[in-house]
Amino acid sequence: MSTSSLFVTLAVLIAVAYVLGRGRSMALADHSQRGFRNLNSLPFYYGMLTALWCGIPSLLLVALWLMLDGNAIDQLLIAQLPGEVAALSHAELGLVLNNIKNLALGNMVGANPEPYMVEAASTLTALQRSSQMAMTVAAISVAMVLSIIAWLRINPQQKARLQVETAFKVILLACASLAILTTIGIVFSVIFESLQFFKTVPVSDFLFGLQWSPQMAIRADQVGSSGAFGVIPLFVGTLLISLIAMIVAVPAGLMSAIYLSEYASSRVRSMVKPALEVLAGIPTVVYGFFAALTVAPFVRDSGVWAFEFLGLPMQISSESALAAGLVMGIMIIPFVSSLSDDVITAVPQSMRDGSLGLGATKSETIKQVVIPAALPGIVGGILLAVSRAIGETMIVVMAAGLAANLTANPLDTVTTVTVQIVTLLVGDQEFDSPKTLSAFALGLVLFVVTLALNYVALHVVRKYREQYE
Amino acid sequence: MTELNAVAQATIAQAVETPAAAAASSASYETVGQPFLDSGAKMSMRDVDVFYGDKQAIFNVGLDIGQNEVLAMIGPSGCGKSTFLRCLNRMNDTIDICRVTGQLQLEGQNIYDPKLDVVPLRARVGMVFQKPNPFPKSIYDNVAYGPRIHGLVSRRAELDEVVETSLRKASLWEEVKDRLHAPGTGLSGGQQQRLCIARTIAVSPEVILMDEPCSALDPIATAKIEELIAELSENFTIAIVTHSMQQAARVSHRTAYFHLGKLIEVNDTEKVFTNPDHELTEAYITGRFG
Numbered sequence A: 001m002s003t004s005s006l007f008v009t010l011a012v013l014i015a016v017a018y019v020l021g022r023g024r025s026m027a028l029a030d031h032s033q034r035g036f037r038n039l040n041s042l043p044f045y046y047g048m049l050t051a052l053w054c055g056i057p058s059l060l061l062v063a064l065w066l067m068l069d070g071n072a073i074d075q076l077l078i079a080q081l082p083g084e085v086a087a088l089s090h091a092e093l094g095l096v097l098n099n100i101k102n103l104a105l106g107n108m109v110g111a112n113p114e115p116y117m118v119e120a121a122s123t124l125t126a127l128q129r130s131s132q133m134a135m136t137v138a139a140i141s142v143a144m145v146l147s148i149i150a151w152l153r154i155n156p157q158q159k160a161r162l163q164v165e166t167a168f169k170v171i172l173l174a175c176a177s178l179a180i181l182t183t184i185g186i187v188f189s190v191i192f193e194s195l196q197f198f199k200t201v202p203v204s205d206f207l208f209g210l211q212w213s214p215q216m217a218i219r220a221d222q223v224g225s226s227g228a229f230g231v232i233p234l235f236v237g238t239l240l241i242s243l244i245a246m247i248v249a250v251p252a253g254l255m256s257a258i259y260l261s262e263y264a265s266s267r268v269r270s271m272v273k274p275a276l277e278v279l280a281g282i283p284t285v286v287y288g289f290f291a292a293l294t295v296a297p298f299v300r301d302s303g304v305w306a307f308e309f310l311g312l313p314m315q316i317s318s319e320s321a322l323a324a325g326l327v328m329g330i331m332i333i334p335f336v337s338s339l340s341d342d343v344i345t346a347v348p349q350s351m352r353d354g355s356l357g358l359g360a361t362k363s364e365t366i367k368q369v370v371i372p373a374a375l376p377g378i379v380g381g382i383l384l385a386v387s388r389a390i391g392e393t394m395i396v397v398m399a400a401g402l403a404a405n406l407t408a409n410p411l412d413t414v415t416t417v418t419v420q421i422v423t424l425l426v427g428d429q430e431f432d433s434p435k436t437l438s439a440f441a442l443g444l445v446l447f448v449v450t451l452a453l454n455y456v457a458l459h460v461v462r463k464y465r466e467q468y469e
Numbered sequence B: 001m002t003e004l005n006a007v008a009q010a011t012i013a014q015a016v017e018t019p020a021a022a023a024a025s026s027a028s029y030e031t032v033g034q035p036f037l038d039s040g041a042k043m044s045m046r047d048v049d050v051f052y053g054d055k056q057a058i059f060n061v062g063l064d065i066g067q068n069e070v071l072a073m074i075g076p077s078g079c080g081k082s083t084f085l086r087c088l089n090r091m092n093d094t095i096d097i098c099r100v101t102g103q104l105q106l107e108g109q110n111i112y113d114p115k116l117d118v119v120p121l122r123a124r125v126g127m128v129f130q131k132p133n134p135f136p137k138s139i140y141d142n143v144a145y146g147p148r149i150h151g152l153v154s155r156r157a158e159l160d161e162v163v164e165t166s167l168r169k170a171s172l173w174e175e176v177k178d179r180l181h182a183p184g185t186g187l188s189g190g191q192q193q194r195l196c197i198a199r200t201i202a203v204s205p206e207v208i209l210m211d212e213p214c215s216a217l218d219p220i221a222t223a224k225i226e227e228l229i230a231e232l233s234e235n236f237t238i239a240i241v242t243h244s245m246q247q248a249a250r251v252s253h254r255t256a257y258f259h260l261g262k263l264i265e266v267n268d269t270e271k272v273f274t275n276p277d278h279e280l281t282e283a284y285i286t287g288r289f290g
């Protein structure tokens, strides 16, 4: 039976187990009274308990089997191969195994495969078939046996509800840990690769170097630069673009939040708010080409015009930090506005009443009472938006260029940390050259920075929450 | 001839209906007692109707509030006391669906005049709310808030003085004089309420509206605020909504009883609590409902 039809079979079994478990508990109910008073739990829970016993262990078994059988079969296969082939190095052995697998799938491998390969291929097919068979039998019998035991154990005193609740708690916990474990995995892989990188490039050179040009001679005889891995220009570029973005997004977002929460009628609000949120749903690559094709040329043209007007001899590139920052700012507006809108709305009406009752106007109330009261939350929202800006890549790739200039001129082309990570890793790369590894170091630094920002932001937001609840 | 008869019969029918039934069934009704003053009315309201959307919350209320008087408003929950109180300084403007009709005057000036600016009106008719709502600022800034926005002082020394006298009048000065720059939200509930009263006094209003100012307070804090109301009535006109009949009896000169959006009876406080004119009032104060 194929794996997918095995899953279907198990699903059917689970459903049957549910129905039978529920049915048995109902049959056990004392029908001289109304309802199910003599049962410890509602029939639903007995059904669920039987279904869980049927489903969880068998699914775990299948998962484990699928994870392990590839390796086990490989080992069995290698044991079968002729001695001189089995003695090959690890990499060559992998190649041979690959060929055998292709052969088993019916693909052509060279002109005429060696006889031992043909033999191995048929062994492989047989092994795979019996593994599949064994898995099917094992899973279905585990499911049936356990659900029958669970079914037999159903009795009115059984605390089915508690057991089901506990089971669900464990399942939820497992899902939550999946996300956490993934994060931890990512962090460790980044840290590990970064340590590799710092073996070749000192940490101080990396953190305080003023030059970024990661091109390195890959072979000894190649002409090329030796590479410079100073991260400062990238961070300056990132900060410059994020700063421009925030200069656009903070006032626009905050003011639209104030308008929406304080002035707009409910009709206007119900139209404008979703429209603003659409901005957040636009894929960043779309913003990217908007920046590259519309905003960047506009910035360049108006810059050229302005400098001509002033009679200054200035070069303006068609890619600029300003264009990328402006568009990124627009992208972030909905973040700032919807988070600020939430915290402004959360300021209790009694606070506004107090101020209005003293004869303050609406704008005085907003400026002097509402905004100060909401400020921690607004700051939290802005910090989250900043970390979003720092992590943004697409717009910068398209509109700000790739040159790692150390400059504060917004009309110059700059690059950011994320963009460099992308350019370092795309294309054919050697995965142990400092050039590639530096991407991990950049990732680590970026991760630390955004983590710190998020931590501060969450902390601020939480403190704010406590204030009003 | 038949028409006249019909009118006469209707009049008779109305007259024989009990006042309770009349108040509950028809929109036009008589408020018993003395809702109006012959002279010295600080605020006077006539034919006030208030609607929330289509729902009418106040029916044809007429009432005067005298200079330096403490008027208590009592009545079962939901009868419209807060709604009526909030009309007096147009706080109802903040509720979109709320509509007020009728004449409401402050010293003869129509407060619902479309040309009237609510800012000076609210400076003249201040409000203290049910739940203490100090701003998340320092104690000093809370009290200084009103004088600052109205430009009542020009120098820091003057502001200090206003803050001090307001806190003294609200009998809070002794408790907070050493921590004027601590946040107002850090005070106890009773202190916060007195802070809110000080904040209102600092604008030197002529009328102070209080909506259940003691409902969140313990008996000691309540006693302090009641004492305060008695002192304040020397300088201010006060309208207070309360659910405590003892409180109404202790602090007020006249008491108005509201029922289902109608003003049933207004009389001297003593009379309302000893010998009310209306049976609904009597039922309420003797605790038969409400």
Ligand SMILES: Nc1ncnc2c1ncn2[C@@H]1O[C@H](COP(=O)(O)OP(=O)(O)OP(=O)(O)O)[C@@H](O)[C@H]1O
Pocket: B052, B057, B075, B076, B077, B078, B079, B080, B081, B082, B083, B084, B095
């Ligand atoms: N914002 C509003 N929107 C719609 N209806 C309202 C609103 N505020 C009050 N009402 C209605 O108006 C009527 C009077 O309410 P109001 O708050 O004035 O009562 P109250 O006498 O102050 O009651 P309580 O003693 O419980 O404070 C009630 O029926 C209430 O449901």
Ligand SMILES: [Mg+2]
Pocket: B081, B082, B083, B211
């Ligand atoms: Mg009320």
